[in-house]
Amino acid sequence: MINWNNLDTLKSYNELKNAASVNLVEAMTGANGAERVKKYSVPMAAGLNYNYAAKEVDDNILSALAALADEAQLTDKYEALYNGEVINTGEKRMVLHQLTRGQLGKDVVADGVNKREFYVKEQKRIADFANKVHSGEIANAKGEKFTTVVQIGIGGSDLGPRAMYLALENWAKRTGNFKMEAKFISNVDPDDASAVLNSVDVAHSIFILVSKSGTTLETLTNESFVTDALKKAGLDASKHMIAVTSETSPLAKSDNYLEAFFMDDYIGGRYSSTSGVGGAVLSLAFGPDVFAQFLDGAAEEDKLATNKDFLKNPAMLDAMIGVYERNILGYDSTAVLPYSQGLSRFPAHLQQLDMESNGKSVNRFGEPINYVTGPVIFGEPGTNGQHSFYQLLHQGTDIIPLQFIGFKNSQLQNDVNIQDSTSQQKLCANVAAQIVAFACGKKDDNANKNFEGGRPSSIIIGDELNPKSLGALLAHFENKVMFQGFVWNINSFDQEGVQLGKVLAKKVLAHETDGALAEYSKLLNI
Incomplete structure (x- = not known):
C-alpha cells in the first residue's frame, strides 16, 4: 500500500538531519578526491554517466538518503504512475508522458x-x-x-x-x-x-x-x-x-x-x-x-529509474542529493551548466520543467507544508557562463549547487589544434577545472583572490550529444523532478500558478479593471 506523507513526518528524514556533514574541501583534495571520482559514479542510458563525487555526500549520507527514498516509497510511486494511477491530484488525471516512448508496466486504458x-x-x-x-x-x-x-x-x-x-x-x-x-x-x-x-x-x-x-x-x-x-x-x-x-x-x-x-x-x-x-x-x-532514436534513449533511462537499488538509479540519486541540499543544507538554487553549445536552451527548458513542476507550497491534498520545495533553476552553456555569473558561484555569499553536463566529442567534429590542444579539449579542460576549483578552492592571503571552495557539483558525461543521449538526458531530469515531487509530497503535474496572470490579462483586454490593475493598464496604454 502506498502512503502519501509529508517529508517532515518521515522518520528517515529526521534521522538524515542528524547525519554528520561532509567537508567537501577535504574530501576532494589529493588522493581522497581521486578515489571519490572513481567511486561515486553510476551509468545512465545511452553511454552517459552521472558522477556525484563533488557533492557533499559520503557513504553514511547516501545510506540515509536511501532509507528516505525507501520510506517515501519512490519506486512504488513511480510504478503507480506508469501503471496509470491518478497521480495528478490537482486535475484528477493520470500522468503518462513515459508511455510516449515505451511501456514499463501494464496496459493503461483511459x-x-x-x-x-x-x-x-x-x-x-x-x-x-x-x-x-x-x-x-x-x-x-x-x-x-x-x-x-x-x-x-x-x-x-x-x-x-x-x-x-x-x-x-x-x-x-x-x-x-x-x-x-x-x-x-x-x-x-x-x-x-x-x-x-x-x-x-x-x-x-x-x-x-x-x-x-x-x-x-x-x-x-x-x-x-x-x-x-x-x-x-x-x-x-x-x-x-x-x-x-x-x-x-x-x-x-x-x-x-x-x-x-x-x-x-x-x-x-x-x-x-x-x-x-x-x-x-x-x-x-x-x-x-x-x-525514434530520441525516444529509445528516453525509454532506456526511464527503465533505469525503476531500479530499487538506490545506488544504481541515477535519477533517484540525483533527486535525493538535491533534496539533501535543499532541505538539510539550505541551498535554494541550482545552476545547470552544459559544456555543449547544442544544449544552449536546455537550461531554459529545465527552468520550466523543474520550477513549474515543484514550485508548490501545498501538498498533493492542498494542505500547507512546512518545508521548502523546488529550487530556483538557472544556467548557461560553458564556457560563456564562466565569463558571466561564475564570479558569484565561486566567491558569492550563497552556495549554489551545480549540475555540469559534458561530452568528450563535439557534434560537428570539425576542430583545430591551437597551442597544443583542440577547442574541444580546451572545453573539456575547463569543465574539469571548474569542478575541482569549486570543490577545493584556493587559499590566498589576498582576500579578493581567496576561494573558500566547498561548492558542490555533479556532472553528467557522455561521448557525444546525439538523439539517443539527448533522450536519456531529458528523461533523467524528468524523472529527477518526479522523484523530488514524491519526496516533498506535492503534485508535480499541475501548474495553477500560471493561471491567475492569464485571467487578469483577459480582464485588462476586456477593460474590466479597477484599482491597481486599472492604473497599470493606463500606464501601458491599453
Missing part, C-alpha cells in the same frame, strides 16, 4: 482507449506525414518542397521542442540527417513572429500550431499573425499549416489545417517533448528515424 497504442499510432501518422513532406508528395501550391518548418506554441509547446531541435541541429548536419530548418514562434510580442517570418520564405514553409486545448491566447494570436502573412503573400494558409492538439479541441477537425495530430490531457506541456508536440517538428526537421 477513455476506452489503450494509451500506448494511441501514442504509437500518432507517432506513425507523424512519421508518414514527415516522409511525404520530405519526398515532395506533400508540397506547396506550386508543387515545390517545403524547406522550413515553423512551430507556433508557448511554454512546453516551445521550450522543450526548441531545446531538442537546437541540441541535434549540428549532429544532424554532420550525419546527413538534416531535412528542414526549424524556427519557433512563442512570445505574443509581435516582434517575435515578425522576426521569424522575415527570416523564412513563407511560400516554402510549413507551420505547426501547437495547443492542447486549442484556446491558448498567445498561440492563437500568433497563428492569426502567421495566417495574415500567408494571405498577404497570396498563399492559402490552410495548405501551409498543421495542428498538434487534443481530439476534443476546436482545432481537431478544422479545415484550416492540412492535418491534425493528437495528444491528450495525460501529458503536461513541459513533459511533452516525446509526444507529438516534439515529434512533429523533430520528425520534419531530422526525419522520423532520428525521433
Whole structure:
C-alpha cells in the first residue's frame, strides 16, 4: 500500500538531519578526491554517466538518503504512475508522458482507449506525414518542397521542442540527417513572429500550431499573425499549416489545417517533448528515424529509474542529493551548466520543467507544508557562463549547487589544434577545472583572490550529444523532478500558478479593471 506523507513526518528524514556533514574541501583534495571520482559514479542510458563525487555526500549520507527514498516509497510511486494511477491530484488525471516512448508496466486504458497504442499510432501518422513532406508528395501550391518548418506554441509547446531541435541541429548536419530548418514562434510580442517570418520564405514553409486545448491566447494570436502573412503573400494558409492538439479541441477537425495530430490531457506541456508536440517538428526537421532514436534513449533511462537499488538509479540519486541540499543544507538554487553549445536552451527548458513542476507550497491534498520545495533553476552553456555569473558561484555569499553536463566529442567534429590542444579539449579542460576549483578552492592571503571552495557539483558525461543521449538526458531530469515531487509530497503535474496572470490579462483586454490593475493598464496604454 502506498502512503502519501509529508517529508517532515518521515522518520528517515529526521534521522538524515542528524547525519554528520561532509567537508567537501577535504574530501576532494589529493588522493581522497581521486578515489571519490572513481567511486561515486553510476551509468545512465545511452553511454552517459552521472558522477556525484563533488557533492557533499559520503557513504553514511547516501545510506540515509536511501532509507528516505525507501520510506517515501519512490519506486512504488513511480510504478503507480506508469501503471496509470491518478497521480495528478490537482486535475484528477493520470500522468503518462513515459508511455510516449515505451511501456514499463501494464496496459493503461483511459477513455476506452489503450494509451500506448494511441501514442504509437500518432507517432506513425507523424512519421508518414514527415516522409511525404520530405519526398515532395506533400508540397506547396506550386508543387515545390517545403524547406522550413515553423512551430507556433508557448511554454512546453516551445521550450522543450526548441531545446531538442537546437541540441541535434549540428549532429544532424554532420550525419546527413538534416531535412528542414526549424524556427519557433512563442512570445505574443509581435516582434517575435515578425522576426521569424522575415527570416523564412513563407511560400516554402510549413507551420505547426501547437495547443492542447486549442484556446491558448498567445498561440492563437500568433497563428492569426502567421495566417495574415500567408494571405498577404497570396498563399492559402490552410495548405501551409498543421495542428498538434487534443481530439476534443476546436482545432481537431478544422479545415484550416492540412492535418491534425493528437495528444491528450495525460501529458503536461513541459513533459511533452516525446509526444507529438516534439515529434512533429523533430520528425520534419531530422526525419522520423532520428525521433525514434530520441525516444529509445528516453525509454532506456526511464527503465533505469525503476531500479530499487538506490545506488544504481541515477535519477533517484540525483533527486535525493538535491533534496539533501535543499532541505538539510539550505541551498535554494541550482545552476545547470552544459559544456555543449547544442544544449544552449536546455537550461531554459529545465527552468520550466523543474520550477513549474515543484514550485508548490501545498501538498498533493492542498494542505500547507512546512518545508521548502523546488529550487530556483538557472544556467548557461560553458564556457560563456564562466565569463558571466561564475564570479558569484565561486566567491558569492550563497552556495549554489551545480549540475555540469559534458561530452568528450563535439557534434560537428570539425576542430583545430591551437597551442597544443583542440577547442574541444580546451572545453573539456575547463569543465574539469571548474569542478575541482569549486570543490577545493584556493587559499590566498589576498582576500579578493581567496576561494573558500566547498561548492558542490555533479556532472553528467557522455561521448557525444546525439538523439539517443539527448533522450536519456531529458528523461533523467524528468524523472529527477518526479522523484523530488514524491519526496516533498506535492503534485508535480499541475501548474495553477500560471493561471491567475492569464485571467487578469483577459480582464485588462476586456477593460474590466479597477484599482491597481486599472492604473497599470493606463500606464501601458491599453
